[in-house]
Amino acid sequence: MAPRASADFVTAQEAATESHFHGIMLTWDPALLAAFVNAANTVIPVEQPDLQPSQWLTEPLGSLTTQGFVQDTMAYLAESGDYRGTILSPLTPVQSNRLSRRMGQIEMDRFVQACAKKLPEGSCLVSGTLFFQDPNTDGVPTNLPSPPPPHRQIFA
DSSP: OOOOOOOOSSOTTOOOOGGGEEEEEEEEOHHHHHHHHHIIIIIHHHHOTTOOOOTTOOSOTTSOOHHHHHHHHHHHHHTTSOEETTEEOSOOHHHHHHHHHHHHHHHHOHHHHHHHTTSOTTOOSEEEEEEESSGGGOSEEOOOOOOSTTOOOOBO
């Protein structure tokens, strides 16, 4: 299945213009991340032995760590812009669009979806917060759309 359509990070409720968009901070749920990595290391290789890990992961299955998964995923997302820790910034409008596409690609990845289906239904692995150069609009949730069923949402 093709990746979902790119999400527009700036919602209709926000008065900010593209030129003021500065970056996004991703917050990983530690309990869900641990369960996700556990599924990646122990459950998925048994249930779906032919399923290959995501292309951006550098650690081998069975040895995947939460820290390694976050670092690899952030590095993959950062190919769309610059990052420090869990913050992708600064982002130009073009970089923002690329980041949105990458997030959609990750969310639709077969390996990621297999692991996500081992998490509680309705849970999201990562939440995003948008930052603008205008302090009146800082800290806006991303409000990303859900992928089509039966896929699980990874980024909220």
